[in-house]
Amino acid sequence: MSELLSPPPAAAGNQYGAEHAAAKKAVALAARLCKKVQQDLLKLDVQTKADRTPVTVADYGSQVLVSVVLKMELPSNPFSMVAEEDSEDLRKDGAQEMLGHITKLVNETIINDGSYSITLSKEDVLVAIDCGKSEGGPSGRHWILDPIDGTKGFIRGDQYAIGLALLDEGKVVLGAMACPNLPFKSIDHNGVSSGDQVGALFSATIGCGSTVESLEGSQPQKINVCSISNPVDASFFESYERKHCMRDCTSSIAEKLGIQAPPVRIDSQAKYGAVAQGDGAIYWRFPHKRSKEAVWDHAAGSIIVTEAGGLVKDASGNDLDFSKGRYLDRDAGIIATNKYLMPLVMSSDGRPVGVLIAQPLLRQKKITGASKTAAKLSAAWKSP
Numbered sequence: 294m295s296e297l298l299s300p301p302p303a304a305a306g307n308q309y310g311a312e313h314a315a316a317k318k319a320v321a322l323a324a325r326l327c328k329k330v331q332q333d334l335l336k337l338d339v340q341t342k343a344d345r346t347p348v349t350v351a352d353y354g355s356q357v358l359v360s361v362v363l364k365m366e367l368p369s370n371p372f373s374m375v376a377e378e379d380s381e382d383l384r385k386d387g388a389q390e391m392l393g394h395i396t397k398l399v400n401e402t403i404i405n406d407g408s409y410s411i412t413l414s415k416e417d418v419l420v421a422i423d424c425g426k427s428e429g430g431p432s433g434r435h436w437i438l439d440p441i442d443g444t445k446g447f448i449r450g451d452q453y454a455i456g457l458a459l460l461d462e463g464k465v466v467l468g469a470m471a472c473p474n475l476p477f478k479s480i481d482h483n484g485v486s487s488g489d490q491v492g493a494l495f496s497a498t499i500g501c502g503s504t505v506e507s508l509e510g511s512q513p514q515k516i517n518v519c520s521i522s523n524p525v526d527a528s529f530f531e532s533y534e535r536k537h538c539m540r541d542c543t544s545s546i547a548e549k550l551g552i553q554a555p556p557v558r559i560d561s562q563a564k565y566g567a568v569a570q571g572d573g574a575i576y577w578r579f580p581h582k583r584s585k586e587a588v589w590d591h592a593a594g595s596i597i598v599t600e601a602g603g604l605v606k607d608a609s610g611n612d613l614d615f616s617k618g619r620y621l622d623r624d625a626g627i628i629a630t631n632k633y634l635m636p637l638v639m640s641s642d643g644r645p646v647g648v649l650i651a652q653p654l655l656r657q658k659k660i661t662g663a664s665k666t667a668a669k670l671s672a673a674w675k676s677p
């Protein structure tokens with residue numbers, strides 16, 4: 294599903310060429326730090342945040358490196374970033390050792406890369422992390438960063454992604470996503486796929502398509518979503534983590550659609566990359582109960598799918614709206630697939646997919662805000 298592209302979009306003079314090149318450089322450098330940490334993960338380096346999710350030295354280090362690279366590469370652009378991590382826990386007593394380790398990792402990565410002659414102090418690191426505190430919104434330009442998406446996968450030694458996107462006047466206009474553990478298939482000039490490497494860098498600019506290249510450096514290859522139109526031939530991706538989506542709901546929709554293949558469960562926005570390059574047909578994510586979806590969990594991945602010819606919708610069939618701040622204002626559920634399968638998924642078994650999502654939520658008797666729309670849909674739907 295990929296073909297060699299020459300020249301790469303960054304050199305083709307598109308409106309966001311400089312930002313596209315800077316974003317790729319930023320996530321590739323952050324990926325180097327993450328790979329080093331994943332190879333040598335220490336207990337000391339995992340903290341539990343107030344929301345009880347894990348965060349590692351690599352999440353923080355990645356966020357620092359991305360903000361440093363963007364500022365160094367685009368010095369004249371005003372800088373605003375909506376990013377997942379903040380420095381609050383690192384400023385607490387007892388976090389000094391971890392902060393020291395992050396600072397050392399960041400400086401070693403910068404020195405080894407050789408692009409910049411700068412050294413960050415611990416305070417510089419804290420300030421760089423807090424560059425991600427922007428609220429985003431509908432006006433101006435804002436970077437959106439998940440420094441490690443799939444931290445649980447990262448800790449397990451599995452898939453994870455560094456996802457960076459640019460929001461311009463409320464619309465995602467470019468995305469770059471490093472997936473250090475995802476296989477990369479290089480395609481030669483005759484279109485022949487050769488020797489699998491590990492480490493893929495996806496990117497997309499609005500109106501210019503999506504590409505994948507090796508994280509180690511290679512020519513970008515244009516990618517497209519698959520053209521499967523019969524669900525019998527389709528496969529689907531969902532979260533590896535059971536708590537992140539309702540498996541009874543996805544398996545019942547898969548059954549109703551006639552999907553034969555078992556689910557492929559991997560962590561992070563790597564799922565969007567896999568759909569964008571046609572490795573599978575569908576990625577869906579149906580939440581258990583009210584859990585806010587952060588913009589950084591979907592911004593980079595969704596433009597990579599849409600620019601690869603796919604569609605990304607919420608459970609009511611609306612486009613994702615990234616202009617509402619740090620969280621998506623979406624109906625319960627997110628679906629990424631091609632234009633043939635989307636209408637079928639949206640009205641599985643003749644009923645809106647929102648209804649199918651609503652049923653287990655209603656059974657939980659926890660009709661909170663996120664499930665209200667689904668509950669309304671369910672009430673409005675009359676069995677034929």
Ligand SMILES: Nc1ncnc2c1ncn2[C@@H]1O[C@H](COP(=O)(O)O)[C@@H](OP(=O)(O)O)[C@H]1O
Pocket residue numbers: 346377439441442443444445446531532533534536537538559560561562580584587590
């Ligand atoms: N209990 C939960 N329910 C739903 N989503 C959750 C969750 N705990 C964490 N997440 C989100 O799911 C993301 C990972 O998605 P996936 O399941 O596709 O790997 C996490 O990103 P981070 O790892 O960046 O924190 C986090 O935002």
Ligand SMILES: [Mg+2]
Pocket residue numbers: 346347377444
């Ligand atoms: Mg997290």
Ligand SMILES: [Mg+2]
Pocket residue numbers: 439441442443589590
């Ligand atoms: Mg995430």
Ligand SMILES: [Mg+2]
Pocket residue numbers: 352377439440441442443444
């Ligand atoms: Mg994260």
